[in-house]
Amino acid sequence: METLDLVWLIPALPLAGFATLLVLGRRLGEPAAGWLATAACGASFIATVVVFGALVDEDHHHRSHVYDLFDWLVVGGFDVKVGFLADPLSVTMALFITGIGTLIHLYSIGYMHGDPKFSKFFVYLNLFVFSMLMLVLGSNMLITFLGWEGVGACSYLLVSFWFSKDANASAGKKAFVTNRIGDWGFMTAMFLAFATFGSLDYRVVLEQAPEIAPVTATAIALLLFVGAVGKSAQIPLFVWLPDAMAGPTPVSALIHAATMVTSGVYLMTRVNPILAQGYDWGPDVIAWIGVLTALFAATIAVAQTDIKKVLAYSTVSQLGYMFLAVGTGAYVAAIFHMVTHAFFKALMFLGSGSVIHGMHDEQDMRRMGGLRKLMPITAGTFIVGWLAISGVPPFSGFWSKDEILLYAFDANPALWFVGLVTALLTAFYMSRQVFMVFFGDQHWRDAKGDHEVVQPHEPPWLMTLPLVVLAGLAFVGGGLNLPFTGDLHFLGHWLEPVLEGNEAHVDVATGTKVGLAVTATLAGLGGIALAAAVYLQKRRAPIEPQILAEGWRVDSSISAFVGGPGRQGFEGVATFDRTVVDGAVNGVAGAVRGGGKGMRVLQSGFVRSYALGVAVGVVGLLAYFLTRVS
Amino acid sequence: MMLAVAEVTPAWYLILGSILFAIGSVGLLVRRNPLVMFMCVELMLNAVTLTFVTFSRMLDDIDGQTVVVFVLVVAAAEVVVGLGIIVALLRKQPAATADDINVLKG
Numbered sequence: 001m002e003t004l005d006l007v008w009l010i011p012a013l014p015l016a017g018f019a020t021l022l023v024l025g026r027r028l029g030e031p032a033a034g035w036l037a038t039a040a041c042g043a044s045f046i047a048t049v050v051v052f053g054a055l056v057d058e059d060h061h062h063r064s065h066v067y068d069l070f071d072w073l074v075v076g077g078f079d080v081k082v083g084f085l086a087d088p089l090s091v092t093m094a095l096f097i098t099g100i101g102t103l104i105h106l107y108s109i110g111y112m113h114g115d116p117k118f119s120k121f122f123v124y125l126n127l128f129v130f131s132m133l134m135l136v137l138g139s140n141m142l143i144t145f146l147g148w149e150g151v152g153a154c155s156y157l158l159v160s161f162w163f164s165k166d167a168n169a170s171a172g173k174k175a176f177v178t179n180r181i182g183d184w185g186f187m188t189a190m191f192l193a194f195a196t197f198g199s200l201d202y203r204v205v206l207e208q209a210p211e212i213a214p215v216t217a218t219a220i221a222l223l224l225f226v227g228a229v230g231k232s233a234q235i236p237l238f239v240w241l242p243d244a245m246a247g248p249t250p251v252s253a254l255i256h257a258a259t260m261v262t263s264g265v266y267l268m269t270r271v272n273p274i275l276a277q278g279y280d281w282g283p284d285v286i287a288w289i290g291v292l293t294a295l296f297a298a299t300i301a302v303a304q305t306d307i308k309k310v311l312a313y314s315t316v317s318q319l320g321y322m323f324l325a326v327g328t329g330a331y332v333a334a335i336f337h338m339v340t341h342a343f344f345k346a347l348m349f350l351g352s353g354s355v356i357h358g359m360h361d362e363q364d365m366r367r368m369g370g371l372r373k374l375m376p377i378t379a380g381t382f383i384v385g386w387l388a389i390s391g392v393p394p395f396s397g398f399w400s401k402d403e404i405l406l407y408a409f410d411a412n413p414a415l416w417f418v419g420l421v422t423a424l425l426t427a428f429y430m431s432r433q434v435f436m437v438f439f440g441d442q443h444w445r446d447a448k449g450d451h452e453v454v455q456p457h458e459p460p461w462l463m464t465l466p467l468v469v470l471a472g473l474a475f476v477g478g479g480l481n482l483p484f485t486g487d488l489h490f491l492g493h494w495l496e497p498v499l500e501g502n503e504a505h506v507d508v509a510t511g512t513k514v515g516l517a518v519t520a521t522l523a524g525l526g527g528i529a530l531a532a533a534v535y536l537q538k539r540r541a542p543i544e545p546q547i548l549a550e551g552w553r554v555d556s557s558i559s560a561f562v563g564g565p566g567r568q569g570f571e572g573v574a575t576f577d578r579t580v581v582d583g584a585v586n587g588v589a590g591a592v593r594g595g596g597k598g599m600r601v602l603q604s605g606f607v608r609s610y611a612l613g614v615a616v617g618v619v620g621l622l623a624y625f626l627t628r629v630s
Numbered sequence: 631m632m633l634a635v636a637e638v639t640p641a642w643y644l645i646l647g648s649i650l651f652a653i654g655s656v657g658l659l660v661r662r663n664p665l666v667m668f669m670c671v672e673l674m675l676n677a678v679t680l681t682f683v684t685f686s687r688m689l690d691d692i693d694g695q696t697v698v699v700f701v702l703v704v705a706a707a708e709v710v711v712g713l714g715i716i717v718a719l720l721r722k723q724p725a726a727t728a729d730d731i732n733v734l735k736g
Contacts, residue, residue: 604732605731605732606728606729606732607667607728607729607731608658608659608662608667608728608729611655611658611659611667612659615655615659
């Protein structure tokens with residue numbers, strides 16, 4: 001048996017953890033359930049490393065291996081296997097999903113300490129890791145879709161984990177319903193792909209993609225993008241992600257920053273041959289939606305006061321960068337940014353969780369301040385994440401963001417400019433957060449009224465260890481793909497077999513590249529300086545327009561529409577459904593019932609009348625045949 | 631003159647079968663006693679088997695007689711069930727007629 005066949009173990013281990021915890025979770029209790037879940041995820045990470053090693057040993061252009069576990073659906077020509085695809089892209093994804101997943105499991109043991117539903121949390125968490133791995137490792141679109149729905153369900157369960165509070169329950173519902181719209185796109189794309197290729201298997205689909213009509217290719221790609229827009233929270237379906245922060249913070253770090261929300265980027269990268277076969281405006285749409293989402297979310301993040309909401313909008317914004325990269329053909333940069341973003345954003349979410357934990361569930365940044373002295377490890381690691389996302393060299397975020405901006409510049413300077421403004425805003429709002437939380441005066445002291453006076457404290461080692469590891473990764477993560485010489489393009493070289501020739505090539509002079517990098521760095525530093533002037537030195541009053549704090553009133557507009565004119569439209573549809581659709585169904589039923597009532601009279605219960613009926617029938621039939629014969 | 635003893639032709643049997651069938655069906659329609667009605671059914675059944683045998687003879691084909699054997703077996707089974715029901719009914723209500731068995735009406 002080949003080592004690569006072990007790929008099925010990667011999702012199987014978290015599934016086993018999930019099944020065990022489902023049965024024994026409550027009996028194991030705290031903290032054993034958490035350790036079991038962590039072990040399942042960690043074992044999956046080790047399996048991934050083994051598969052990764054086996055893949056490296058393969059010849060560069062043959063690094064693609066499919067292991068079919070069993071036939072799932074065989075209906076005529078429609079044949080779906082439960083199979084796993086190990087190639088550079090899927091294994092890269094699996095590596096950071098299981099790696100970061102394990103760290104977050106570990107963190108959760110500390111964070112969920114004392115929660116009455118401790119073991120249930122880890123049941124969901126393991127199920128999530130399993131679904132996410134199915135999503136990235138599936139060898140056909142249907143398995144990916146299975147994982148896609150699985151992570152959606154886990155996201156719903158975990159967002160509304162503390163469902164006794166109304167807001168949490170409705171946040172979960174919002175995430176679910178919004179994602180449904182995206183799922184419609186994914187499903188329609190699958191139907192179209194099956195109609196076109198006669199298969200959903202990636203090998204078949206991607207191999208034949210260069211031969212299909214551009215119209216079909218664009219349609220499939222954009223429908224998949226609709227799915228990605230839902231899952232990865234892009235305009236116009238981003239509204240669910242900020243609300244999803246109602247879930248426990250490790251969930252926000254794992255699902256709503258590092259893994260699930262990036263699955264849209266993964267999907268678009270996976271189907272890059274289809275995207276390449278379509279019309280040129282297809283990728284442009286993706287790039288523009290991405291960059292506008294990045295800018296839009298960044299402006300909202302500037303005025304948020306909830307520590308997690310800032311990070312949520314920041315995630316939406318960074319995902320926009322990834323789609324900008326996908327749209328400009330910079331798939332390597334997209335995956336690169338996905339990985340570095342997973343490092344630093346998971347780090348910052350866990351850091352914010354550590355702060356919330358230390359502040360006894362306080363999330364308002366205005367009540368924080370000066371925490372760096374009391375929580376040195378949290379503050380130190382958070383600052384690493386902050387510098388990384390702000391694009392300060394040599395932190396990881398600088399390298400990945402710079403690469404995206406380079407490709408954007410090559411594709412269309414307008415895209416680059418919007419991206420640059422976003423970079424400045426990113427640095428600004430992240431600095432604002434760091435200064436409000438870790439620097440300045442200690443506002444938690446002047447908490448009055450019903451707020452208890454808290455004594456912020458550093459969390460236990462279980463929670464600080466993942467922070468330190470992630471901080472290290474966020475620092476050195478840029479080393480995955482350094483731009484200096486071709487040899488240092490590790491990630492680009494690694495992903496080459498997946499991307500074939502569809503990766504865009506930038507053709508700009510080294511001077512321009514350096515110029516762009518310097519500009520981006522200056523924008524980042526400028527943002528930091530601006531935030532320092534406003535929030536640290538208080539030289540200017542902060543500008544936080546109400547409209548930004550309310551997220552450009554997108555949510556309230558949707559509510560107003562759905563509550564007002566939209567409502568009437570839906571009522572109309574409902575009336576149509578009640579009268580016409582239901583009317584047809586009930587009409588048929590009524591006609592049958594009426595007919596039956598009429599016929600019932602015949603069954604009188606008198607045997608002799610039946611006999612008469614039979615006799616008359618026989619005579620009638622006989623007469624009929626006799627007349628026919630003669 | 632020789633007594634014109636008519637030769638018994640197959641037609642006689644067919645006529646006899648028809649008469650028996652007619653008696654059976656009329657009896658079934660006019661009588662109310664379940665037992666008599668049941669006997670009428672048997673009469674019709676036997677009229678048909680007689681016709682079968684006759685045709686079998688006329689056409690020189692064994693199939694008709696084969697069917698008769700089947701009919702006899704089925705009739706035996708049917709008699710067991712039918713008589714069982716009728717006896718059970720009459721035990722409960724000795725004066726019951728077929729028209730009283732309308733409790734199964736939908």
